[in-house]
Amino acid sequence: MKADPQNVLVGAHYLDGNHACGEGGIAAGCKFFAGYPITPSTEIAERVSRRFPLIGGVFVQMEDELASMNAILGASWGGKKSMTCTSGPGFSLMMENFGLGLMLETPCVLVNVQRGGPSTGLPTLPGQADMMQARWGSHGDYEVIALAPDSPQESFELTIHAFNLSEKYRMPVLIMTDECVGHMTEKVVIPPPEEIELVERKYSDVPPGEAWPYMEFDGEVSPMLPVGEGHKFHITGLTHDIRGYPVINSEAQHLNTRHLIDKVKKHADDIIWLEEKDIDGADVVVMAYGISSRVMQPAIAKAKKEGIKVGQIKMVTVWPFPEKRVKELAEKVKAMIMVEMNWGQVYLEMERCIAGKCEAHLIGHGGGTVHNPEDIYNTIKEAVK
Amino acid sequence: MSDTKTKKKRKEKPPIEEPLLAPGHRACSGCGESLGAKLVMDAAGPNTYATCCTGCLEVFSTPYPESAWKMPWIHSLFENSSAVAAGIEAALIAQGRDKDVNIIAMGGDGGTADIGIGCLSGMLERGHNILYVCFDNEAYMNTGVQRSGLTPFDARTSTSPPGKRSWGNKTTKKNLPGIAGAHGIPYVATATVGYPNDLINKVKKALKIQGPKYMQVHVPCPLGWIHPTDQTIEIAKLAVLTGLIPIYEMEYGEVTRVRKIGKNRRPVEDYLKPQGRFRHLFAKGAEAEEELEKIRQIAEDNIKKFGLA
Numbered sequence: 196m197k198a199d200p201q202n203v204l205v206g207a208h209y210l211d212g213n214h215a216c217g218e219g220g221i222a223a224g225c226k227f228f229a230g231y232p233i234t235p236s237t238e239i240a241e242r243v244s245r246r247f248p249l250i251g252g253v254f255v256q257m258e259d260e261l262a263s264m265n266a267i268l269g270a271s272w273g274g275k276k277s278m279t280c281t282s283g284p285g286f287s288l289m290m291e292n293f294g295l296g297l298m299l300e301t302p303c304v305l306v307n308v309q310r311g312g313p314s315t316g317l318p319t320l321p322g323q324a325d326m327m328q329a330r331w332g333s334h335g336d337y338e339v340i341a342l343a344p345d346s347p348q349e350s351f352e353l354t355i356h357a358f359n360l361s362e363k364y365r366m367p368v369l370i371m372t373d374e375c376v377g378h379m380t381e382k383v384v385i386p387p388p389e390e391i392e393l394v395e396r397k398y399s400d401v402p403p404g405e406a407w408p409y410m411e412f413d414g415e416v417s418p419m420l421p422v423g424e425g426h427k428f429h430i431t432g433l434t435h436d437i438r439g440y441p442v443i444n445s446e447a448q449h450l451n452t453r454h455l456i457d458k459v460k461k462h463a464d465d466i467i468w469l470e471e472k473d474i475d476g477a478d479v480v481v482m483a484y485g486i487s488s489r490v491m492q493p494a495i496a497k498a499k500k501e502g503i504k505v506g507q508i509k510m511v512t513v514w515p516f517p518e519k520r521v522k523e524l525a526e527k528v529k530a531m532i533m534v535e536m537n538w539g540q541v542y543l544e545m546e547r548c549i550a551g552k553c554e555a556h557l558i559g560h561g562g563g564t565v566h567n568p569e570d571i572y573n574t575i576k577e578a579v580k
Numbered sequence: 581m582s583d584t585k586t587k588k589k590r591k592e593k594p595p596i597e598e599p600l601l602a603p604g605h606r607a608c609s610g611c612g613e614s615l616g617a618k619l620v621m622d623a624a625g626p627n628t629y630a631t632c633c634t635g636c637l638e639v640f641s642t643p644y645p646e647s648a649w650k651m652p653w654i655h656s657l658f659e660n661s662s663a664v665a666a667g668i669e670a671a672l673i674a675q676g677r678d679k680d681v682n683i684i685a686m687g688g689d690g691g692t693a694d695i696g697i698g699c700l701s702g703m704l705e706r707g708h709n710i711l712y713v714c715f716d717n718e719a720y721m722n723t724g725v726q727r728s729g730l731t732p733f734d735a736r737t738s739t740s741p742p743g744k745r746s747w748g749n750k751t752t753k754k755n756l757p758g759i760a761g762a763h764g765i766p767y768v769a770t771a772t773v774g775y776p777n778d779l780i781n782k783v784k785k786a787l788k789i790q791g792p793k794y795m796q797v798h799v800p801c802p803l804g805w806i807h808p809t810d811q812t813i814e815i816a817k818l819a820v821l822t823g824l825i826p827i828y829e830m831e832y833g834e835v836t837r838v839r840k841i842g843k844n845r846r847p848v849e850d851y852l853k854p855q856g857r858f859r860h861l862f863a864k865g866a867e868a869e870e871e872l873e874k875i876r877q878i879a880e881d882n883i884k885k886f887g888l889a
Contacts, residue, residue: 231695232726232739240726241738248745256727256739257658259695284657315634315657 198391210289212376215347217242220355227277231265236308239280260288280306283293294333296367310376311562321374322562323536326534327411338459341369341514360392375486381488414457468511477506521548530578531556532556604638605648610809612799618633623783628682633661635689662703693729704763717801720737725804729754742860760794768830772798774816806856823879
């Protein structure tokens, strides 16, 4: 399906990442936004609060982040695409209900414009230190999908992609951007609606009285039941069976959690999006995501100039982690390097997958500003010694 | 006879006490909240512990080495100033050090009326001997003027923009003093920096009462309300004189005293017009008479409800 022309501000704009993210949501057909002010994400909510009244969307400023996350789950079950945005402490507050969204299998989009943490941390400065919280921050066992844009243009595009993935896999999808990208202003080209491909929600065609909210717990996606069309169905955050009713025993728990995990694991090849460059014949591969994948460019260029065979992987999706690809590459290269604005989070996954087959290096950073490319260059040099 | 009897003994002036919220912090010029906080602290005196939730007050008063607070002071998170204060009170009681000290929990309107209302309710319910002060500047100013539960009807904020489909904020101010009073606590008061003596007296009175107390102090914000920085006090007074911000005290849920406006009553336009956040109501061809009538009605209702006339 193509985007609705009334939602798409076609043309070249000069936008920051947050405004571009808001436009991405609008272009994707999001019609409900519940949010709570928190630096550095608030511009997304402000953009939407201005644009929604003109296109029939509903913007609600909620009383806190608990309510925001819950409201978008409700709106999604009510039949509309929905999103929220937050940062740092707000992301922590959303975690319980993010888990509820995963458990209920509710499509929606949660944007975290990352700042320095823990606690209040650095409200106005960037970080990438919520990556493991994104993966494991809600209690229990599950898989997540997380995307990391590196520019305002990507903030626009990946927000649309996040909505598509959330509808396709019937689950909340995370956009893990950061203060740098959120407040960076660049040219953003919004294509005409006929060039924007949207995945629309699949609804069950089983007649009311015979349908359950889930088909099978086999890692495949069940169509949702529409509300207001006669279906009387039940959904719950408790461990449940396909009928949506609570079943409190080990077998049900096994089926329910395996399903949530397999839904992502079985389709990992479809979900994972890596942008690779100069991998063939590389001695060292540098991995990064979000703003760090831009910051590493001058370091890689400098190393190449000196004849170092260095390849790069920009992780557009960070979760699920590209296990297969990293395992393959570990057999071929001398070293792999992770550049991230934290003290080693996604790095742990890389190191696990490398499993001693090649060297693993972390270029960590506490956040507050981006890496110095020189530090990245020095590590590349060190790695090929 | 010594001369001392004949000579009038010169009365010694009390030494000028240093303000507990020291000058030189980073508040905007004309900030009503910084004035409000200074008055509250000066009224409380030096034996005071304070907690403060995230917001302008915390941000402008604390960067090291410029902390403006001359007292033990904790920045909690956004929602939990009252809960942290409850912990402090419990610890002081456990150590037998709770006599002659004041515990004041502070928050802005967002941190109190929205995200912090759960923790506040718990503090009031459990009966802690704490004064909670909400500095009400009617929006989330620290993050760039987003609406809160205490933003007035039709005000422009960055998340309640007026335009073709809207006159601004769609809701009226949450009756937070009423909610606090409904907990049956011994003392609730509203005050304003427009009337500083009233504010000081209420703080002193509140601190003499055992149990949980709630005060809501109306504090203009030139940045968010968009008015000249030298008009803060004037605007604060007009809020009261128009009937839009009733000033009163409650004991155990019943209104016991009000600040009458009587003959000094002013039309709501006098308060709204000087503020940029209401400019759209007076724009050329705005046809906002219906909206203005709704705001007049809010004032009228307050005057009737609290007997301000």
